[in-house]
Amino acid sequence: xxxxxxxxxxxxxxxxxxxxxxxxxxxxxxxxxxxxxxxxxxxxxxxxxxxxxxxxxxxxxxxxxxxxxxxxxxxxxxxxxxxxxxxxxxxxxxxxxxxxxxxxxxxxxxxxxxxxxxxxxxxxxxxxxxxxxxxxxxxxxxxxxxxxxxxxxxxxxxxxxxxxxxxxxxxxxxxxxxxxxxxxxxxxxxxxxxxxxxxxxxxxxxxxxxxxxxxxxxxxxxxxxxxxxxxxxxxxxxxxxxxxxxxxxxxxxxxxxxxxxxxxxxxxxxxxxxxxxxxxxxxxxxxxxxxxxxxxxxxxxxxxxxxxxxxxxxxxxxxxxxxxxxxxxxxxxxxxxxxxxxxxxxxxxxxxxxxxxxxxxxxxxxxxxxxxxxxxxxxxxxxxxxxxxxxxxxxxxxxxxxxxxxxxxxxxxxxxxxxxxxxxxxxxxxxxxxxxxxxxxxxxxxxxxxxxxxxxxxxxxxxxxxxxxxxxxxxxxxxxxxxxxxxxxxxxxxxxxxxxxxxxxxxxxxxxxxxxxxxxxxxxxxxxxxxxxxxxxxxxxxxxxxxxxxxxxxxxxxxxxxxxxxxxxxxxxxxxxxxxxxxxxxxxxxxxxxxxxxxxxxxxxxxxxxxxxxxxxxxxxxxxxxxxxxxxxxxxxxxxxxx
Amino acid sequence: xxxxxxxxxxxxxxxxxxxxxxxxxxxxxxxxxxxxxxxxxxxxxxxxxxxxxxxxxxxxxxxxxxxxxxxxxxxxxxxxxxxxxxxxxxxxxxxxxxxxxxxxxxxxxxxxxxxxxxxxxxxxxxxxxxxxxxxxxxxxxxxxxxxxxxxxxxxxxxxxxxxxxxxxxxxxxxxxxxxxxxxxxxxxxxxxxxxxxxxxxxxxxxxxxxxxxxxxxxxxxxxxxxxxxxxxxxxxxxxxxxxxxxx
Numbered sequence: 001x002x003x004x005x006x007x008x009x010x011x012x013x014x015x016x017x018x019x020x021x022x023x024x025x026x027x028x029x030x031x032x033x034x035x036x037x038x039x040x041x042x043x044x045x046x047x048x049x050x051x052x053x054x055x056x057x058x059x060x061x062x063x064x065x066x067x068x069x070x071x072x073x074x075x076x077x078x079x080x081x082x083x084x085x086x087x088x089x090x091x092x093x094x095x096x097x098x099x100x101x102x103x104x105x106x107x108x109x110x111x112x113x114x115x116x117x118x119x120x121x122x123x124x125x126x127x128x129x130x131x132x133x134x135x136x137x138x139x140x141x142x143x144x145x146x147x148x149x150x151x152x153x154x155x156x157x158x159x160x161x162x163x164x165x166x167x168x169x170x171x172x173x174x175x176x177x178x179x180x181x182x183x184x185x186x187x188x189x190x191x192x193x194x195x196x197x198x199x200x201x202x203x204x205x206x207x208x209x210x211x212x213x214x215x216x217x218x219x220x221x222x223x224x225x226x227x228x229x230x231x232x233x234x235x236x237x238x239x240x241x242x243x244x245x246x247x248x249x250x251x252x253x254x255x256x257x258x259x260x261x262x263x264x265x266x267x268x269x270x271x272x273x274x275x276x277x278x279x280x281x282x283x284x285x286x287x288x289x290x291x292x293x294x295x296x297x298x299x300x301x302x303x304x305x306x307x308x309x310x311x312x313x314x315x316x317x318x319x320x321x322x323x324x325x326x327x328x329x330x331x332x333x334x335x336x337x338x339x340x341x342x343x344x345x346x347x348x349x350x351x352x353x354x355x356x357x358x359x360x361x362x363x364x365x366x367x368x369x370x371x372x373x374x375x376x377x378x379x380x381x382x383x384x385x386x387x388x389x390x391x392x393x394x395x396x397x398x399x400x401x402x403x404x405x406x407x408x409x410x411x412x413x414x415x416x417x418x419x420x421x422x423x424x425x426x427x428x429x430x431x432x433x434x435x436x437x438x439x440x441x442x443x444x445x446x447x448x449x450x451x452x453x454x455x456x457x458x459x460x461x462x463x464x465x466x467x468x469x470x471x472x473x474x475x476x477x478x479x480x481x482x483x484x485x486x487x488x489x490x491x492x493x494x495x496x497x498x499x500x501x502x503x504x505x506x507x508x509x510x511x512x513x514x515x516x517x518x519x520x521x522x523x524x525x526x527x528x529x530x531x532x533x534x535x536x537x538x539x540x541x542x543x544x545x546x547x548x549x550x551x552x553x554x555x556x557x558x559x560x561x562x563x564x565x566x567x568x569x570x571x572x573x574x575x576x577x578x579x580x581x582x583x584x585x586x587x588x589x590x591x592x593x594x595x596x597x598x599x600x601x602x603x604x605x606x607x608x609x610x611x612x613x614x615x616x617x618x619x620x621x622x623x624x625x626x627x628x629x630x631x632x633x634x635x636x637x638x639x640x641x642x643x
Numbered sequence: 644x645x646x647x648x649x650x651x652x653x654x655x656x657x658x659x660x661x662x663x664x665x666x667x668x669x670x671x672x673x674x675x676x677x678x679x680x681x682x683x684x685x686x687x688x689x690x691x692x693x694x695x696x697x698x699x700x701x702x703x704x705x706x707x708x709x710x711x712x713x714x715x716x717x718x719x720x721x722x723x724x725x726x727x728x729x730x731x732x733x734x735x736x737x738x739x740x741x742x743x744x745x746x747x748x749x750x751x752x753x754x755x756x757x758x759x760x761x762x763x764x765x766x767x768x769x770x771x772x773x774x775x776x777x778x779x780x781x782x783x784x785x786x787x788x789x790x791x792x793x794x795x796x797x798x799x800x801x802x803x804x805x806x807x808x809x810x811x812x813x814x815x816x817x818x819x820x821x822x823x824x825x826x827x828x829x830x831x832x833x834x835x836x837x838x839x840x841x842x843x844x845x846x847x848x849x850x851x852x853x854x855x856x857x858x859x860x861x862x863x864x865x866x867x868x869x870x871x872x873x874x875x876x877x878x879x880x881x882x883x884x885x886x887x888x889x890x
Contacts, residue, residue, distance in 0.1 A: 037697075038750025040795055041705040098776040104764040104829060106787035109779050134778030152788050158704065159791050166763040169754065177750045178742075200742055201658050229700045263676055266702040321675065340785070344704065351703060351721040353676065465688040509693040513658035513743050517692035 009209035014042030016393025017215030019418020047157025048269035050149035051412035053093035060147035078546035080402025082584030118276020143300035191389035218371030224472025227267035238526025249397035252537035253372035260367025303596035305366035381421030384622035403546025460504035695744035706794030790823035799856035815856030
């Protein structure tokens, strides 16, 4: 058994993981990053549109500040977020953008003077302030009061990831790529490292660490049809779930992005609509203003996706061999804009579906895109119930997004949370000694070796790819954009069966090396169990909030469901166990979002009573004590001034 | 009715004793808008569960899936079978270490390249979290972005004659990276440092000017212009070093 010891073990080398690596390496700690792929191939690279931060340099963002950003974020979340965490995020986002500029990101900048732009699809002339010339500019995104999304054309994730990785290279941070963590090693509520398997040659390697950070991204690929990279299979959230101790939160909160292209399900950025693109139906009629007169195409993603599906259900979709879709119209933006600011979008349309967006309409439909749910952590990023285990980025439920995240807020979250959580990880690690319990590590390793033997030599007859398809099918058909009790019941039943069948998977080839079928087979239990948690969580939640929409319970129910779902899978149990906690201290009282319509059932207790219970409630549910007391970063009623 | 595609795929598992490089042939029914990501995934699911290849974003953005397709290094995910003849020959990218079948280790090479060219902003300026960001002209930001668009797929290196005979050559990807920092005013490297990096056989002198890199680059990076700029800059530095002329 090969054993490697380090201070900080970071699993996942996308933006969030790398930012934590940089924060801890700068404190002279030994850091190792593990990654399924070379860091620059992480899914962060695929983010196109940008990052929200209230710099307010563009004239269309004039007067912006963190409080206005916070209001947009809390409303976007449909009051499901932790308002204090959202506040920590908005306060630090401008710093993070400037820091990334310092690292080398070539942000697009303000150009002074008259500029022709599209506002609510109308060509409009704006005058950019000459005094702001050369500062970081921003574009419009959905659900925002101001133009706030900082960008580099439509390759923002790419440039930020490259700048971040450049910094990691400069600091000489070790990356062990093509390594997959299989199991966390833990004892008595403390994480001690991880058992991993090399995807190069199948070698098993044990890493022992003072602190372990999960930064593996989301679980979108469980849906099969998804804009996500093929590596976003919920591998990190499975590591946490497998402990039986750490809860996953709000797994039923799954985002569908309005503009996945048809077919191939590749994303084209929200920046398309931010820059003036419109949605058209089969008659080439622009339908969004009828549903959302105020925000039109730029309501939040959950709302636009639902409106699109509603319109398709009225028979207004465009028929195609791949199912009904709608059109994204970018033609009026013109060739120059499409070949510069939306160049990736132009390339994707040309290469993958042979559509020239300068002259033709782009076929789109809502497609699974983001996982709001994830490993429940406190505001320091420390996992519930497990000392020394942290989670950051999409894999975590830090919880600034609640039940719907705004476009541009997740890419920004990776670097902001990476910065905040990175500090906490460094502090924790410096005050911790390495515990090298080799016998314990061997016990955990043996479990994985037994699993491999079983998959290769067992008497099972299930095909892993078949099960993957059944999971995707159940989620797609039964736990999609519109949900109801009957379909969810059916989905839960299907997925319970799949969970059982994962025990009988047999790998057909026993070849050495990376053996892709074995790698898939090792992931299937985690995928099936998480899919079941998504479906059961959605069935249990008898209300509609953000991306979770129940046709049979269309109201947002703040009397009974202003809470966060927690799910654990105790070792040896047949089924997951569900629990609920208060969302956090509320400063902005629940109200109407200003888009999306719908009814709200008011809270039964007043805000003060709710807020008084938060700390105690979350502690009981397993939250480790954060470094700073609850609510301290949330300035009381600051929003009243911004309104 | 669709065609039946005849996929001839290079196979070799270096971790398997006695395995020898060979070609396996797979037959696949072509479906509308089929790309090589879907085609290879299907072959793995249905015919060859141990077939090794790399895809991540499957959207032409991450650079994982470079391979030689009918003789040409390019991205497999955005290659449509409808643009190819009935017979499709797939080989791993040459030059890089072979991990198995169509999978090669580009990550290690690119990390090494980043270390060699010191692919980061060299600055003495400390980041001040409360200060306004340094201003930059938007045209310049766009120019930097133009070089920054490289996705490290390795196609330019695989297509480069110099790299095949002289593995130390930084290749188009490395030179382009140098070009990216050369025009960035935030990078305070002086002429001597640049000169040392560029004016060697590993740098711009290694290039024979055949420009296959420019031909195969899937992101259409302006490599000709970048190289011209580097040469120009170098000439300027040489003249300054000689002290005779003002550049």
